[in-house]
Amino acid sequence: MSRFVTVVIIFQIALSAFAQFEVKGRLINSKGEGVEFATIKVFTENSDFVKGTTTDSLGFYLLEFKHKGIFKVQLSSLSYKPFEFTLVVSKPLLEAPDIPLEDKTTELENITIVGGNMVRQDNHLLITPDKMAVKHSFSAYQLLDNLKLPGFDVQPNSGSVTLFDKNVSLYIDGEPADYNLVKNLRSKDIEKIEYHDVPTGRYSNDYAAINFITRKFQFGGYANLMGQQNIGHLNGTYEAYTQLGLNETRLHVMGGYTMWDMARSSTNTSEWFNFPDSPVSREDLNRGGRTSRDLEYGQLRVSSNNQLRQISVSASMVHNYSTKNRNSELKYSEPYNTSELSNSVSKSNMASPSLSIFSYFNLPNNQFFYFNGSGSYTHNHNKNTYSANNKPLIYGATENYYYIFADMTYGKSFKHRNSIEFAIVESYTNSSIDYTGEYSSWQHLWHSETLIFAGYRQKFSKFSIYARPGLSLKYSRVHRQELIAENGPRLYIEGIYRPTAFQQLKASAAFGNSAVSIAKLSDAERPVDFLTTIRGNPGLKPNMLLQTYNLNYSTQFGRCSAAADITYNRTQDAPITDYYFDNGKLIESYISGNDENINSYVSLSWNANKSFRLNVTGNHIHTWTKAANKYELDHFSANINASYYWRDFMVNITASTPKKSPLYWGYTKMPATYGLTLNWNHKNWSASAWITNPFNHIKTSRKFTTPSYNSFVRTIQTRSGFVKITYTFDFGKKIQHTGIDKVNTSTNTLVL
Structure with missing residues (x-):
């Protein structure tokens, strides 16, 4: 007896009962190919036969109705399992998403059509872009x-x-x-x-x-040429990408260059140093500055994919050179009661080659094996010069950083709608740092973390449960210090409930641990200026305990979709910024403490018609920080994103209310922002122009309050807009674009 799966299609536009109603769609197999000449039978709710038809040679079908109503539709074809769904028709034309038919040798997952372009396939939504x-x-x-x-x-x-x-x-x-x-x-x-x-x-x-x-295509390739330029400043990015394929093999090559040479944002700082004997305040007033940056990156990647396996190997190279120069006027209160000019220059040079390997194998009997591995080497060199009244303070660091990552996962699905999986994840970092200047030292740090997981999932009619217990094995060491071993259990549990075809409720909880950055556990020091020094803390607790509880709800109704989410996070023994005095200087270091927060969101999306779409999201956050002191923050923010389409043009408008982001003992405040983007797409050409807050500068602020040190920082960001032009062309026969190339233009470091 065939297993029936209910497919519900709901539309909420009321029309006249005398109108003609049509339903168009396509039946496909597991490879995405059309199922030709499949039989389609339509019945009333009482199982009375209404009509029948077949799909064409490409798998397409057309159903015509003289009136609205609820119908049962049965699908059948040789070599495929029978399939039945319920159709609720109330609008004149429905272009239904593709419906996959199950091969008789495999098990069909739960499928629910939840909207005009979305299909629920068990634990994910399959979206057909309009x-x-x-x-x-x-x-x-x-x-x-x-x-x-x-x-x-x-x-x-x-x-x-x-x-x-x-x-x-x-x-x-x-x-x-x-x-x-x-x-x-x-x-x-x-x-x-x-x-x-x-x-x-x-x-x-x-x-x-x-x-x-x-x-999917068999032979040929294409290329993209992109140029992006800042309006009003020397800041641009230029890239070239090409892909060539033959049957299962793909070759990807890309290269890019970014330049940046423009005035720095204006930053003014008010600071209060509460020295035990004589408190001092300082005003740091911006008197100009400039930032220059040159970034070069490229990648070569080869992949081979078919129905049984996916394999890819890629190599990339990134080089980044930057110089930051800032002039300021420093005004000190009593007992100094003086004013002086200062200058800071920071130069950095970073180069990083990397190699990555990815593979995925579809094994017999509903099994799979997944491997993702990568390795990189990064050479960092930076030199900083701070001077006040022609008195220089010079310091720098040279680092050799190595990183290795590997993720192996095995999984198997069973016929009773349950599945298992086993995973091993390993990450290893090794950093050798030579600090130069007033506080010269050599640091060697390494950290290894192995995660072992076993997962089990069981599905019921409207429920599913998932449990993923695991073990974390962490080892790290800082030069001249004892080996740190922190092992502990991990657990993730999840429950899913889908009361109707259009609703989902998910509840989850996670428990685990995380290692404190070994850079913070070192005894290294780095001077900032003549009053302040950054210092690590070997006495930090090296392991953080984490708890997360989440509740998420999503639904669809008509042309709208909505989601709500609330999350509680607690981190025990987190490395929280701490200030104290030593030898007449303010020391910025770290102390173990607790950090908690509750984040709640409500989001609504509305596809009003083919030309207009809107999304509105609101967020409330409440945080607690407790270490040597206590601090709380409570804040609400909202944003809106609207798009309008006309011919080859799209206008996108974004706006957000002021937003505060917690910083343990303070916050960063972003003012209300608004942005405008104009896109033009025609054949092989694409052009975009965008600007944020065109009529006023974005003024951000940062407030920090502790018994030893208070600060208030105000930054006026440089106002500018961007223009980007992209041209693409095909050569040979157009092919599949897998585009999985990964050029990570960031570079790793453990410099304090």
């Missing part, structure tokens, strides 16, 4: 932003993707991806988007994941 969203975007980031998923904050220009302020992992065809080449993934090459709101399998280490599924 034509307007694709037309008015060039990159994958722009396409994701156009979808206006509730709770998501997508910044296409910087590559930031968060869900309720938590990072979202990005994949392309199941392989990890990052900003530098995801932006070269063209939206017109994206066929589907998987939104893993309940990550499992290869995504089980993620809070949430987006997987871009690309179109």
Whole structure:
């Protein structure tokens, strides 16, 4: 007896009962190919036969109805399991998303059509991007932003993707991806988007994941040429990317250059040093400065993918050179009662080659094996010169930094709707630092962390439960100090309840530990100026205990979708900034303490019509910090993101209320901001222009309050806009764009 799966399609636009109603769609197999000549039968709720039809040679079908109503639809085809769904029709034309038919040798997951372009496939949503969203975007980031998923904050220009302020992992065809080449993934090459709101399998280490599924072609390639320029300042980025493919093999090559030479943002600081004998206040007034930066990066990557396995190897190189120069006037209160001019110059030179390997194997009997490994070497050299009244203070550091990461996961699914997985994750860092200047020293630090997990998931009709116990093995050592071993259990538990086809409630809890940065555990010192020094603290507790509780709800109704999220976090023995005095100087160091916060969000998205889309999100945060002192922060903020499409143009408007971000003993305040983006896409050309707060400067502030030291920092950011132009062209026959290349333009360091 075939196993029936209910598919519910609900539409809420009331029309006349005399109108003609049509439902268009497509049946596909597990490979995404159309199922030809499949039989489709339509029945009333009472099982009376209404009509029948078949799919064409490409798997497409058309159902016509003379009136609204609720119907049962049965699908059948040779070599595929029968499939039944309930259809609620109330609008004249429905373009239903693709419906996958299960091969008779495999088990079909729960499938629910929850909207015009979304299909719930067990623990993720399968999204078919609509034509307007694709037309008015060039990159994958722009396409994701156009979808206006509730709770998501997508910044296409910087590559930031968060869900309720938590990072979202990005994949392309199941392989990890990052900003530098995801932006070269063209939206017109994206066929589907998987939104893993309940990550499992290869995504089980993620809070949430987006997987871009690309179109498949056999031979050819394409290239992208991009130039981005700041208006009003010498600041630009220029990139070239090309991809060439033959059958299963893909070759990816990219290179880029970024230059930056512009006036620094104006920063003025008021400080109060509460020395026991004689308190001193200082005003640090900006008197000009400049920042220059040159960044070069490139990558070569080879991949080979088929239905049974995915393998890729990539090598990349990043070089970054920067100089920062700032002039200021320092005004001291009694007992100094003086004023002096100061200058600070910071120069850094960093180079980092890296190598990464990715593989994924589909094994027999519903099994898989996943491996993701990477290694990098970074050489950092920086020199800092601070002078006041022509008295120099020179210090610097040269570092050799090594990093190795490996993640291995095995999983298996069973016929009783349950599955297991086992994972081992290893990360290793090794840093050798030579500090020069007034406080010369040599530091050698290394840290190793091994995580071992076992997961079990069980699904019921409307419920599913997941448990992932594990063990953390951490070892670290700072030169001339004892070996630190911190081992402890970890546990993640999750429950999912879907009361209807359009609602999901998720509750989860996580318990574990995390290592304090070994740089903070060292006894190294770094002078800041003639009054302040940064110093590590070997007496810190090296292990933090973590607790997280989360409740999340999402729903859809008509053209709207909404989500709500509340999270409680507690970190015990966190390294919290601490201030004290030693030998006539203020020492900025660290002390073990507790940090707690409650974050709550409500987000609403509205696809009003083909031309207008809107997202509104509100956030409330309450934090507690307790170490030598206590501090609390309570704050509410909101933001809005609206897009309007017209012909080849898109106008995007963003706005947000003032926002405070906690800093243990204080906060950083961002004022109300508003931004305007104008996009133009036509054939092979794409142009974007954007600006934030065009009519006033963005003035940020930072307030810090402790018994020993208080400060108030105000920064007036440089006002500017950007223009970006991208040209793309195909050569040969267009192919699949997997675009998983990873060029990480950041470099690692453990310098204090």
